[in-house]
Amino acid sequence: MNKEELFAVMEQIAEEREAARPIVRELVESGASVDDIEIPEGWRTAGMVMELCEFAYNHLEIDPLRSLSFSLLSLVLGTDPSTRGYPEPIPVYLEGRAWKEIGHSHRFMGAYDTAIQAQNVAETVLATAGVLIHEQMLTRFAQAGTLFRAERFALARESNAAAIECFRELGDSVGLLKSEVLDASIDINEGYFDVAREKFEKILGNYGGEDLYTLGIAYSNLAICNRISGRKSAAVMAAEHAREIFVELDMPSEVSRTDWGLATILLEEDPRKALPLLERLRADFLNRHMASAAGEIGLCIVDGLIATGRSVAALRLTEKVLAEFAEAKFDNNTMSALAYLRDLLQTTGDVRGAVREARSRVEKYRSEHQELFLSLDEAN
C-alpha cells in the first residue's frame, strides 16, 4: 500500500463514519431494539462499526444493556466478510474493538466473568496485529478494572502493571493516570489504606488536567480511604469534589456511586436519614440494569434496617437481594448475602433453622451453576 492508497482508505472510512453517524443517531432516538434486525447492505462498513462502538462506549453510564445491544451488532458487522476486505490492521481492530465494548457492557452490568471472557477475546484478537499495541493494552487495562471489580486483586494488579509499562512507552498520560488510580484502588481493597491515601494524594497533587473523569474517581476513592481511616470530614469533602466532577461530566451512575459513598458515611452517623437516600440509589441502579451495585446497596439498607430495629424488613430485603445476586450469578455477592441471611435468621433464635435455610440456598445456588460446566453435547 503506497501513500495514495493509504489516504484513499482513510478518506473512505471517514466518509463511512459521516454516513453512519445519522443512522446510529436515528437508531438511538427511535428506541427500537437492535438485537435481532435485518442488516441493510449499506451498514456493512468499518465506519458503521466504529460509530456503533463509539455509541456503545459513550452510553455505558446511562444504559449498559443498550450498549451491549449496539456492541453485539458491531461485532456482527465487524466480522462480516465485507469488512474483512479492508487493509490490515482494520479488520483486526474492528473485531477486537467490538469485543472490547461487549466486555465493557458486561462489566457495567456486573457480569464480571462474562466481561473477562469478552476482554480476553478482544486482547487475543488485537494481539495478532503488532501495530495495535495501544488498543491491546487499553483492553488489558479494562480487564484489570474488571478483575478489580470481581475482587481478583492479584490478577488485576498484574494486568495493570503490564498496561502501565506500555502507556509509559506510548506517552499515554491519561492511560498512566488511570492505571495509577487503579493501582491505589487495589491497595484499598487489600487493606493498605495509608499507602492508598498517599498514592491518591500524590496523584491529585500532580494532576495536570489530563482526564477529569479519572480525577473524579481518584477523589471518590480517596473519600473511601478517609472514611475507613475514620477521617469523616475529609471523606465528605473528597466525595463532594468527586460528585461535582461527575455532575459536570453528566455521568449519572457515577454521581449515584458517590452518593452511595456519602450515604455510607451517613449510615454510620444516622441510619434513619441514610435509608431513604440508599433506597433511591438502589432503585436507580436497578433501573440501569446494574444489579451488582443495586444488590450491594440493598445490603447497606439491610444494615440500616437492623440498626433501626426493623429485623423483619431486613430479612425480607436480604432474601430479595439474595435472589437478585443468584439470578445474576454474582458468586462473591451471593455469599455475602447468604452470610447476612444466616445472621438475621439466627437473631430470630432458631439457629438450626438458620443453618438449614442457608445450606439449602447454597445447594440450590450450586445446582443452578452446574450447567456452566456442561460439555457442548450436554448443553445442546
Place this chain on the structure above:
Amino acid sequence: MSVVADQESTALSRCGIDFEAVYNQNVPLMIGVAVQRFHVSESDAQTLAHQVFLAFFLKFNDIRDRRAWFLGAICNACRHYLRMRARDVELSPEIVERADPKFARISDSLPDKIAAREAFGCLTSRCQLALRLHYLDGYSIPEIAAQLHITTAYAKKLVARCLRQARERYGRDRR
C-alpha cells in the same frame, strides 16, 4: 473551485487534523527506525509504518504525545514482525513443487464455504452472531447465553431457530 477548497470538503479534512502533516512528520521517522534499529527491509518497513499510521487514524483523538506514540507503536510492530518472521522456515525444493495440501480438496470445500457465507449473510443480526459463536468459534450454549445476556434455555432455542432460519432463507434465495 480552488484546490484548497476542494481539499477542505473531504471527510478526512473534516476530522479536524492535518493528516498529511502528521504523515510527513512521522512516517519517514518510523521507516528509519524500522530499517536502522530492527533491520527490516525498506519495503516491509513502509508497510509497517503505513499500518501504524492507519492504527493512528482509527483512534487519533485519544493520542496525546504523537511522537512517543508513533515510536512506541513502530517498535512494537517491528518486534512482532520479527517474531513472526523467525517462525518462517525455508521449504525444501521437493516441497516447493508440491501443491499446498490445504487446497487438495478445494473443489469440495470451496462451494461449502461460499454456501455457508451466503447462508450467514441472509440471517438476522442475532442469528448471525449466535450461529457464528456456536459453530465457528466453539462457544457452548451457556457461554452464548452469557455473552448475549439471555437465559440458557432461550440461547438453546435461539440456535435451533437460527438454523431453521438459515435453512429456509438460504433455500429460498437459491430457488
